[in-house]
Amino acid sequence: MKGQCPCDPEPVFELADGSLAPEREREIRAHLRGCSGCQTLYERELRLNASLGSLEFEEANSVCRGVAMALPTRSTKARLLWAALAVVLLLTASVAMMLYGTNLAVLVIDAMNVFWGFVAGFADVIQVIFAAIGQALLVALAIGAFVDLVIAAVYLAVSRRRAIEA
Ligand SMILES: [Zn+2]
Structure with a gap:
């Protein structure tokens, strides 16, 4: 079982990564407005991308320490x-x-x-x-x-x- 909606999650991931063509991106954004399942997935993916981005390179150590302190x-x-x-x-x-x-x-x-x-x-x-x-x-x-x-x-x-x- 995946997500709350039966949609294909792949375009949502690509939208969050910013790897969609402009026309396709407009399409998916329009779909997000009407589909709460995909909207939730999109927001979760954005947050995940943000936290993954902060884990990269020389920041990795301080983030790990931050997680350990938390x-x-x-x-x-x-x-x-x-x-x-x-x-x-x-x-x-x-x-x-x-x-x-x-x-x-x-x-x-x-x-x-x-x-x-x-x-x-x-x-x-x-x-x-x-x-x-x-x-x-x-x-x-x-x-x-x-x-x-x-x-x-x-x-x-x-x-x-x-x-x-x-
Ligand atoms: Zn959907």
């Missing part, structure tokens, strides 16, 4: 979440390497076993694949649960702080 709570929360996620992933990776280091090596050997097992026999392949998948699943579940916990904790901390500020 959404302080949201961007802080997002930044906190991303920072926490990055730290957690880093920690989890190092812990996993320490705790599961040998298992990871086993996984690699298992993967090679899968290849050789393919040559050796079908039953062996199934056995090795299941063993490898089981270990990978355990690691993935542990990491997933830990990440969920930390995200929940960060979210709680942030919403509590926002409640105090409000």
Whole structure:
């Protein structure tokens, strides 16, 4: 479903871009006066063009900063979440390497076993694949649960702080 009116939006976009021939432009402008759907689309497109225009070149940085300042709570929360996620992933990776280091090596050997097992026999392949998948699943579940916990904790901390500020 597009817009409120069944018209082709393409001429409206071209009118907003100023890329229509004068005669066609008069036509479309006349249509806009009688069609609120196209009129709304035209105004929205003009605003979009204006904001896109202000994003260009050396102004991009200041506009981005302006947008970030306009959404302080949201961007802080997002930044906190991303920072926490990055730290957690880093920690989890190092812990996993320490705790599961040998298992990871086993996984690699298992993967090679899968290849050789393919040559050796079908039953062996199934056995090795299941063993490898089981270990990978355990690691993935542990990491997933830990990440969920930390995200929940960060979210709680942030919403509590926002409640105090409000
Ligand atoms: Zn229309």
